[in-house]
Amino acid sequence: MRSYTHICLLTVVSAAFSPPTSSAGDHLEFYKELNYPWVDKEGPLCLNETLCPQNPNYTWSSYFKYFLDKGVKNFVLGGLIMARSSIWFSGAFHSFDQWNLSAFIALRKEVRARGGRILGDLHDQQVEREGSFNKTLFRENVDKFLQHFPVDGFRIKDFLPYSEQTTQHVKEALEVFNEMKLTSSIRVQPSQLDAFAKAKLGGIPKTTFLSLWPKYCDKEETIAFNTDKFAEQAIKNATVAGVDPSKIVLELHGGPVDDELDMAESATQSL
Numbered sequence: 001m002r003s004y005t006h007i008c009l010l011t012v013v014s015a016a017f018s019p020p021t022s023s024a025g026d027h028l029e030f031y032k033e034l035n036y037p038w039v040d041k042e043g044p045l046c047l048n049e050t051l052c053p054q055n056p057n058y059t060w061s062s063y064f065k066y067f068l069d070k071g072v073k074n075f076v077l078g079g080l081i082m083a084r085s086s087i088w089f090s091g092a093f094h095s096f097d098q099w100n101l102s103a104f105i106a107l108r109k110e111v112r113a114r115g116g117r118i119l120g121d122l123h124d125q126q127v128e129r130e131g132s133f134n135k136t137l138f139r140e141n142v143d144k145f146l147q148h149f150p151v152d153g154f155r156i157k158d159f160l161p162y163s164e165q166t167t168q169h170v171k172e173a174l175e176v177f178n179e180m181k182l183t184s185s186i187r188v189q190p191s192q193l194d195a196f197a198k199a200k201l202g203g204i205p206k207t208t209f210l211s212l213w214p215k216y217c218d219k220e221e222t223i224a225f226n227t228d229k230f231a232e233q234a235i236k237n238a239t240v241a242g243v244d245p246s247k248i249v250l251e252l253h254g255g256p257v258d259d260e261l262d263m264a265e266s267a268t269q270s271l
Helices: 060-069 102-113 137-146 167-179 190-198 219-222 226-242
Strands: 028-035 074-083 086-089 115-124 153-156 183-188 207-212 248-252 264-270
Touching: 028 226, 060 102, 074 102, 086 137, 102 115, 137 167, 153 167, 167 183, 183 190, 190 207, 190 226, 207 226, 226 248
Parallel strands: 028 074, 074 115, 115 153, 153 183, 183 207, 207 248
Antiparallel strands: 028 264, 074 086
16 A cells, blocks of 8 residues: 655744744754654655555654654654554554564664654554553553554544543543653644543643644635645634643644645744
8 A cells, every 4th residue: 555645834833923043052953754664655646646656665763864854853653553552553453563673773772862852653542442541550561562663653634522522531541641741742623622632631741733624514614724824723722722822833734634644844943
């Protein structure tokens, strides 16, 4: 299966939403998100498929080197699920062999040398896999995963309260990451901010990826979603929902959102 690239630009802005002033401390950071690293190569999405390569022929080492050389030092690596109070690879339940270990260690060395971080991206299947969430057991299993792949933290891929996902186990999972001194993160869409606020999750994750994607049924949002006005309103709403503006990561998609084909190239500006 060939994956497609979704382009995302993430910017952390001030509560007043005024343009940042230049200073020695200002810098732009990029996050590169991959759904299935070392497994499924991504390529461009073309309406005319004959214009796109069907089998990208780059190597994974050259792929990561390209982004590192461009200044990207943060990566969000997917293909993981959170289920039965543990972390597993989605393609092989009860397995730790889906990422290339030697390649991961090499990437981690390059990332750390640049002061960056690697986050594991978790697709929440806790309820689907049955069994109540056990916070103590989850912490033990996170530690086991880190012994194989020492990531710097985890992102819960999506906050989806309209499904069977419970806010309580999401809250407890984020708390475990914080207690273990890991980077805790979650992705939320603007349409879910009311539920996010009611769950009182805003102050828990160290970073919140705010996915700037319109409601499919809202024509006005569809027209305006790639404008500053849409982004500013989403940031205001996230702030009202309890998210610290300095911890918001804006995610701008360059293609259709698809959980199975979700790739992201991201940036965050630190003020």
